[in-house]
Amino acid sequence: EAQVTQNPRYLITVTGKKLTVTCSQNMNHEYMSWYRQDPGLGLRQIYYSMNVEVTDKGDVPEGYKVSRKEKRNFPLILESPSPNQTSLYFCASSLISRGTGELFFGEGSRLTVL
Amino acid sequence: QKEVEQNSGPLSVPEGAIASLNCTYSDRGSQSFFWYRQYSGKSPELIMSIYSNGDKEDGRFTAQLNKASQYVSLLIRDSQPSDSATYLCAVNGVTGGGNKLTFGTGTQLKVEL
Numbered sequence: 001e002a003q004v005t006q007n008p009r010y011l012i013t014v015t016g017k018k019l020t021v022t023c024s025q026n027m028n029h030e031y032m033s034w035y036r037q038d039p040g041l042g043l044r045q046i047y048y049s050m051n052v053e054v055t056d057k058g059d060v061p062e063g064y065k066v067s068r069k070e071k072r073n074f075p076l077i078l079e080s081p082s083p084n085q086t087s088l089y090f091c092a093s094s095l096i097s098r099g100t101g102e103l104f105f106g107e108g109s110r111l112t113v114l
Numbered sequence: 115q116k117e118v119e120q121n122s123g124p125l126s127v128p129e130g131a132i133a134s135l136n137c138t139y140s141d142r143g144s145q146s147f148f149w150y151r152q153y154s155g156k157s158p159e160l161i162m163s164i165y166s167n168g169d170k171e172d173g174r175f176t177a178q179l180n181k182a183s184q185y186v187s188l189l190i191r192d193s194q195p196s197d198s199a200t201y202l203c204a205v206n207g208v209t210g211g212g213n214k215l216t217f218g219t220g221t222q223l224k225v226e227l
Contacts, residue, residue: 033215042219043158043202058214090157101146101206101215105157 002027004106006091012112013081021076021109023091030096032074033058033103034066036087043090049074050096081113117141118205120218128226133190135221137203140184146206147179147186152220153199162188193225 004025013019025032033048035058045058049068063085065077074093078085088110092103119138127133135149146165150158164170164177164186176189186205190197200220207214 035217040219043217045215059216099146099163099206101148101204102160102163103150103158103215105159108157 002104004091004093004104006089006106006109008109009107010110012114014114015082016080019078019081019111021078021089021091021111023074023076023106024072025093025104026072027093027095027104028071029093029104030071031100032068032091032093033100034064034074034076035090035092036060037090037108038087046076048100081111083113085111086113087111117207117216118203118218120203120221122219123222124224125221126224126226127193129193129195131193133193133197133223133225135188135190135201135203135223137186137218138184139186139203139205139216141205141207142184144181144205144207147177148204148215149175149177149188150202150204150217151199152202158202190223195225195227198223198225
């Protein structure tokens with residue numbers, strides 16, 4: 001089954017404790033992206049990757065890091081989480097040949113930073 | 115001015131009616147336009163993409179694009195209660211080499227029995 005898998009789905013953590021949200025897709029997609037979704041602000045792009053070892057900032061990259069060492073994986077790293085990073089996070093992927101707008105989304109990871 | 119604007123709703127329509135969802139965008143060079151559906155507590159799901167001016171139909175859904183007016187819309191015919199969801203408009207702008215997909219904040223649609 002074609003899917004984008006995120007883990008963990010739910011996480012409560014404390015300020016400053018490093019965490020990683022993993023994302024993996026099994027569709028051989030070149031393009032992967034991370035979004036956060038907040039009430040009234042919609043989906044905002046954090047980082048995206050056009051392919052292995054190619055990453056770029058989205059609209060709200062501050063406080064986040066990413067890496068793309070393998071095509072299927074695109075982890076999101078919060079080195080020192082703060083309460084303003086409490087949000088619902090989505091990983092998404094697409095085939096470059098279909099454009100970067102036809103996204104498959106993971107189920108989301110709800111993060112709470114205390 | 116927001117890059118992609120949608121009326122947040124809720125838009126309420128009776129079952130069987132046509133629901134009309136609208137979206138405007140600011141980047142005049144945008145080339146690709148998408149509609150996503152998001153059920154409460156779920157992830158967004160692509161339902162329509164449109165790349166050229168005019169109408170594109172897929173089942174009960176019709177996407178309409180007018181680049182001159184910087185306007186894209188989604189029509190849902192014969193609306194069903196299962197269509198109740200938030201509909202997100204997304205636009206691929208010129209910035210970022212066309213790889214930057216910007217979402218509107220969504221319109222909540224309620225289809226009433």
